[in-house]
Amino acid sequence: MVRGENNRSQDKNSGAFFVATLVLWSVSIFFEILFNRRTELVSIVAGCFFFQFANWVIRFTLSRDPLFVNTSVSLLHSSLTSISVILILINQWIAKGPGMFEHSQLFAATWPGAYPALCFSCGYFAYDQWDMLHYRLFSGLIPSILVHHLILLVCFTLALFRNITINYLILTLICEVHSIFLHTRKVRRMAGIRDAKSKIVKVEWVLSWIAFFVARLASHMLIIIKLIKDADKFDKGIELPLALFGMVGMNLLNVFLGIDLFKAFRREINPPQNHQE
Known part of the structure; x- marks a missing residue:
């Protein structure tokens, strides 16, 4: 009883902190749009409303x-973001080839479609943060998912405000390809499809692990290696420390995610047996 009350108290305290950060974030966005006339940031607000509308549709129909x-x-966001990021990368590869990964391109340039795509995704993370806080879809004093979203909101918003490192951040969103399988698995299990011997489940796990190592782990590791390699090309400012901080945080979260994913994999392929005496 006491432990349950302590857990609720921890959730309430952590929730209050993240609500406060979300309010401050919202104020900064509207300040930029209204007073600094950064109309291009309206895509962030559009993203928030789009995913909230999707929330209402699913809530009242499914x-x-x-x-x-x-x-x-979340599955909708991962799917849309994956498609947009892949299209942006293909377009740039056709236009510039390997030159698209030069520091000048990743730091100061903005690939066609990258800015609104990042804005739209930023809007999603704000919506999702609020939705999880509103319905208490988290636990613990320091919920990793809320920390993850906060890191992304800070990094994305500062980049959008200053219009730098946009392309770097687009590369980080490649991980949404893996998120598709994470969300699909959750939806599948909530729908009652849990047979580990099913071909669908087996294929899903194979694709999920491939996407985890390629689209999430490897891509984020390559980004942090690129940042370190090009460290001397950054100006003396907040950009490099912030980028390294964000990527280190994301890589740590990836490690924890991998551990949780492995545990979930073992539980699903080796479900507990009911022994009869």
């Missing part, structure tokens, strides 16, 4: 379960 709705919207 299920009112907050976790199911949240996961379904």
